[in-house]
Amino acid sequence: MLNEKEKLEKLNSIIRKYKNLQRSFSESSKKREIVIPILQELQELYNYLPEGTLRIIATELNLPLSKIYGVATFYAQFTFTPRGKNLIRLCTGTACHVRGGKRILQTAERILELKDGETSKDFKFTLQTVRCLGTCFLAPVMMINHEYFGRLTTQKIETVLKEYE
Numbered sequence: 153m154l155n156e157k158e159k160l161e162k163l164n165s166i167i168r169k170y171k172n173l174q175r176s177f178s179e180s181s182k183k184r185e186i187v188i189p190i191l192q193e194l195q196e197l198y199n200y201l202p203e204g205t206l207r208i209i210a211t212e213l214n215l216p217l218s219k220i221y222g223v224a225t226f227y228a229q230f231t232f233t234p235r236g237k238n239l240i241r242l243c244t245g246t247a248c249h250v251r252g253g254k255r256i257l258q259t260a261e262r263i264l265e266l267k268d269g270e271t272s273k274d275f276k277f278t279l280q281t282v283r284c285l286g287t288c289f290l291a292p293v294m295m296i297n298h299e300y301f302g303r304l305t306t307q308k309i310e311t312v313l314k315e316y317e
């Protein structure tokens with residue numbers, strides 16, 4: 153995990169990178185297309201989008217703050233509240249539900265001592281339920297960060313979560 157100084161350095165390097173990219177665009181519409189990748193990098197860095205950082209980005213890259221907020225609020229992948237280092241997305245959609253998704257969720261809640269939408273006090277985990285992860289053939293399924301874990305059983309989820317402790 154990066155400390156505050158390292159995060160600031162990384163933020164500065166993100167700004168430099170996108171300033172250079174902006175210089176290579178002639179049309180102003182293209183200059184705005186960089187908002188999504190910037191937000192993705194910021195969220196990767198902080199695990200959420202801190203308001204102060206969005207203001208810095210707007211000023212440094214000469215982008216309207218309203219545009220940045222517009223994009224950030226449109227896409228569900230972005231969040232304005234601090235999130236745990238490990239984002240657990242547990243599917244409660246139909247295919248997962250009929251294959252025991254509810255028991256899997258209860259097991260995850262018990263192990264993590266979290267309810268849907270909550271983040272642990274040490275910011276290690278955030279638990280979220282989702283309607284479908286697009287991998288119903290793996291039901292019941294969850295994602296931790298970018299990795300899928302399918303055909304979950306209560307025992308399997310226990311083993312997987314311990315690996316992330």
Ligand code: FES
Nearest residue numbers: 243245248284285
């Ligand atoms: S319903 Fe769970 S992955 Fe589709």
